Amino acid sequence: MSNTSTMVTLTIDGIRTEVPEGTLVIEAARQVGIMVPHFCYHPKLEPDANCRMCLVEIEKIPKLQTSCSTRVAEGMVVRSSVPHVESARKSVLELLLGNHPLDCPVCDQGGRCDLQDFSHEYTPTVSRFKELKRVFPKQYLGPVIETQMNRCVSCMRCVRYCDEVMDAQALAAEGRGTITQITHWAGNELECDMCGGCIQICPVGAITSRLSMYDYRPWMLKRTETICSYCGDGCQITVQRKDDQLIEVNSALGAGRNNGDLCVRGYFGYHAAEHPDRVQQPLVRQADGSFAEVTWEEALDRVARQFTRIKATHGSDAIGGLITTRCTNEDLYLFQKFMRVVIGTNQIDSGARYGHINGVRALRRVQGTHRWTIRYEDLAQADAIMLVGTNVNESNPITALHVKQAVKRKGAQLVTLESLLPVRSTVSNITTLSKHHLEVKSGQFSAAILGLVKAVVESNLVQEDVAREAPEFVQTIRTNVAKVSWDAIREQSGLSQTDVETAARTYSQAERAVVLVGREVLRSLGGEGLVTNLMDLQILTGHLRRSGSGLGCLAEGSNDQGAVEMGAVAEYFPGPAGLHDEESQKTLTRTWGQAVPAGAPATLPEVLTRARTGDIKSLFIVGDNPVESLPGDAGVTEALDALEFLVCQDLFLTETAKRAHVVFPACSAMEKDGTFTNTEGHVQSVRQATEPLGESRPDWEMFSALSVLMDHPIEYNEVKEIFKEIRGVIPGYGLLGPASTPPKVDEKTVAQYVTSGFKEDVDQRYTLDASPAAPEGALTLRLVQSLYHSGKYSTRAKGLMEIEGEGRLHVNAREAGRLGIEEGQTVRLANDGGQATVSVKLNDRVPDAVAWFPEHFDEPVRALFSLKVDPHTHVPVWKTAHVTVTKWSSTNRSIEERSRV
Amino acid sequence: MIFHKHQATVNDILSRYPVKRSAMLPLLNLAQKEEGYVSQAAIREIAGILDLTPPQVFETATFYTMLNLKPIGKFHVQVCRSLMCALVGADPLVDWLRKHLGIGLGQTTEDKMFTLSTVECLGSCGTGPMMQINDDYYERLTEDKVGRILKDLRETGDCSLKSGPFLVPERGEGVVSL
């Protein structure tokens, strides 16, 4: 179904209609308001025509046809409600009901079940089938999914979704005939992406969520459309509650950037906000060190007085602020405004410092816009997609779905530069779809990217007009890459010249090519330079300015992008605009009624250093948790303990909040209104789905309340007014919402970059640093993002904890064999920093000589890591360490156990 | 590693199909030949060879009653219970076997010698009642005959009363019997 398709005219139940060639009859009917009953058909899936429910009569075809698999033809005459069509439907239903239990009163699908609806419409109340019905015991398919196979109508939607859409192939149709049932396989515990898609797509109640079993009837639920806060994809979710109890989260077909698909965190992770450990009352530290619950008045008053005092005695720059990127744009904007206007400091930073900032800086520098110039729709149109250090399936699962669809349905050629093995299992693995998978040695993306540029330059893949228009740019890069040998590249990255050249050719020669860059690059030392080199690659191959081509940096946090745009990072005012941008200074001064502060900014590492040295006396930390987001040797606790006054605003008493003098209870994204900006740059509405828990309040309200108490009132009646102000201060912020068009590359910036801008650091960017080799016999330990979690926040979600409740050391079977360890065994990890005992999980996508540990549970292993700070962008880098692994004296233990017996 | 020693056969099977996945049944058969049943390890291995997941191999295996997903006895006794055989005494034959072996349908004797099942028509309707044990047919069965067959098999591993199955053309004449 191409865009330029010819139209076909047909008649359905007497209605003439025109639809594009290739449309399915069932869809054509839907468009004129006729719903042909169906079970196995689903717009997301390839037609399977196995249930026979959708039969229609088509003139000149002797037998009834399945409208879900028949495509329209010119002059076709379709009848969907003539007597023999209806009688055929009755027969299909009679057969289905012959084995269907009378479960409706206890079935979670009751009230929104296709079988129920169609039965009401078509079935005779008496069946001719007198046999006993089949009986399957109900089964738990893993920790969060239940199956009731008596209810299954064998439409295979779940199996097909899991295969075609998720690419997990985790479900099996076991057996045949009436005793077919949907299982994982051979009684093994379900291992899969746990996306909940099979539950969502089942037309009956055969697959259900164990988190909400028997709790509700669909018509009792109140629904709110909002945005998931677990990652930068920004999926639209429907939060459903009964009274004030959260019952279920799902997403409707066609909704949001995710088109109704969700990942495990969105589907099963909704309980985090309801966790009993939520701080529900303002807390103030007592003389004895304990916290006392106080009223808002008291807490706010205490903070306002202390901030005022410190500002008066030590100056504005004795106070700094950090904020999490889980906050809405409005919260982020108001926080930086509060810090700049009321406190009077530019010492503000946010979670975007953990890596996203590297990408934003490079994009701004080269293409003049910090946003993606492409969007998900461009993935579907792309001829080639290149993933660089993304772990996209784990960090941005819905972006991954778009990539999977582009490859599987549209034939895009996938090039992956990832530090993982393309091993297929029932958890989807994006690299199994690659045309060229380049397994980059962990942490060696610098050499890999350099290789790509070298291949393009040396294999004559540079676009002629680029060579003509920017000869010096091309020549400088050529001279630089010539100095690096393929041997050196292979030595560091593990990639051969041929492999890199083939990948580079696929990318360069594609008409439309999209590059996605992820955390392995963004969170690395020199990350900004690496993204800049990838931008060079785009310039050299002509992709930078080609429509449909572009580069996107994947935002991990739900509002990483927003944090930068709202000016909640050290280097930017809202916009983002540079702190010395006169235009922006003028606008802000006018809007805020006060000059912007002139003091120096401070990044997260600088804020902590200044706190340690006593230059900063007080910190306002909103939702960020540096104690647990940085390794032990970062000295965060020392910094916080040196403060005179620490204010934390959070949902939980985190390790950071525990050190505060005052804690404000914040409410979760489920409990407030506002907007998030997703990784593509779409600004989407967050809507309040539940009442704020206890006394908790939206973050912005606290900034506003403090400003009033500090005699600098910045007040708003509702969150929309803040958004209006944001639109006023950021030029061009009007392009919002799901229909927005991505920004274009700024020609002036590119021209400036290729003529002179690149010279600034090109020599450094194209040299290989000697990377520290792993000590002999040591394993490279990496803290990785798990698909089932997001930061530490998701470890409060009971569903996700059922799925993955602890951190285990992932190694592949070969490595385990070499180390003499087995699944489930306890091992000891050690290096100069410390040691840890953890248990082992075999995972065959982990490369040799490497072990993964989920960062969400890093508490026991954090001592093994040490902090490095990017000298240029101040991104903290620390998620790789070298460790030795020894078996945790299992023999001694078993002797002990034996003697006990 | 079930297929390790059959690498040549596996390669030969794979070479026959333009779509890899099509090689699934021959591989399942090979696995059953090797181990007597299709083990989970075999399913994993086949999935690996065909670039599929275990559930995809498993679901195919469960479709075919002739593939055993649990270990079976050394001799798989499969009695035809279709119409022709039923008319000439398949039911009493099954009852006799149950009693004699002390097991029910689908079960295996404790010494792991015999597994008993019933199957549909084996195409020997003129010589019923009949049964197939592993690859061999035993026809025109009587209690005496069956008693002797079981005894011979138990003691010597073979029985002279077997016949067929007859392949056309004969085995070894270019037919790959997998």
Ligand code: SF4
């Ligand atoms: S990945 Fe798991 S949860 Fe998602 S559709 Fe497949 S079986 Fe269901």
Ligand code: SF4
């Ligand atoms: S479980 Fe549901 S979706 Fe899957 S085959 Fe059965 S009825 Fe269809």
Ligand code: SF4
């Ligand atoms: S975590 Fe990301 S991909 Fe998953 S549902 Fe939420 S926004 Fe979507």
Ligand code: FES
């Ligand atoms: S919907 Fe058409 S056959 Fe199932």
Ligand code: FES
């Ligand atoms: S009926 Fe028994 S072999 Fe045909």
